[in-house]
Amino acid sequence: MKIYGNxxxxxxxxxxxxxxxxxxxxxxxKGEKISCKCPNCNANQSIHVNDFKTxxxxxxxxxxxxxxxxxxxxxxxxxxxxxxxxxxxYLAYGACSLLLVPGLAYGILHQEERRRVxxxxxxxx
Ligand SMILES: [Zn+2]
Numbered sequence: 001m002k003i004y005g006n007x008x009x010x011x012x013x014x015x016x017x018x019x020x021x022x023x024x025x026x027x028x029x030k031g032e033k034i035s036c037k038c039p040n041c042n043a044n045q046s047i048h049v050n051d052f053k054t055x056x057x058x059x060x061x062x063x064x065x066x067x068x069x070x071x072x073x074x075x076x077x078x079x080x081x082x083x084x085x086x087x088x089x090y091l092a093y094g095a096c097s098l099l100l101v102p103g104l105a106y107g108i109l110h111q112e113e114r115r116r117v118x119x120x121x122x123x124x125x
Contacts, residue, residue: 003054003120005036005047012040016052021116023049027125054120060113064106071102 003026004013014036020026026034026049033046082094 001054001057001116001120003052005034005052007038007040007043008045008047009043010038010041012038014038014047022119022123023052023125024123026052032125049125054117056113056117060109064109067105067109068102071105075101 001021002015002017004015006012007014016034016036018026018029020029030049033048034052035044035046037044
C-alpha cells in the first residue's frame with residue numbers, strides 16, 4: 001500500500017510504497033527512519049515511521065462500485081426473469097435476496113479498507 005510522509009521543507013506529501021501493514025512492520029523492514037526524496041522540491045530527507053500516514057485507496061471503492069452495479073442489475077434481471085417464467089415464490093424470493101449480495105460485498109470491502117487504514121494509522125512504534 002501507499003503511505004504518505006510530509007516533506008520537511010515544502011510540506012508536500014511524499015508517497016512511499018510499502019508491503020508493510022503496520023508501522024511496526026514498516027520499522028522492521030526499513031528502520032525507524034525512512035529516507036525518501038520529495039517529488040516536489042527534490043530534497044532528500046529521512047522521515048520517522050511515526051510521521052507516515054496511510055489513506056483510503058480508491059481501488060476497493062471502485063471494485064465495490066462495479067460489484068454493486070453489476071450485482072444489482074444482475075439481481076434485478078434474474079428477479080424479473082424468475083418472476084416472469086416461474087411461478088415459484090421461493091425462487092423469486094431467492095433471486096431478490098441476491099440483491100443483498102452486492103451491498104454485503106461493498107460493506108465487507110469498505111470495512112476491510114477501514115481496518116487496514118486504522119491498523120496503520122493508530123499504531124505507533
Ligand atoms: Zn519538498
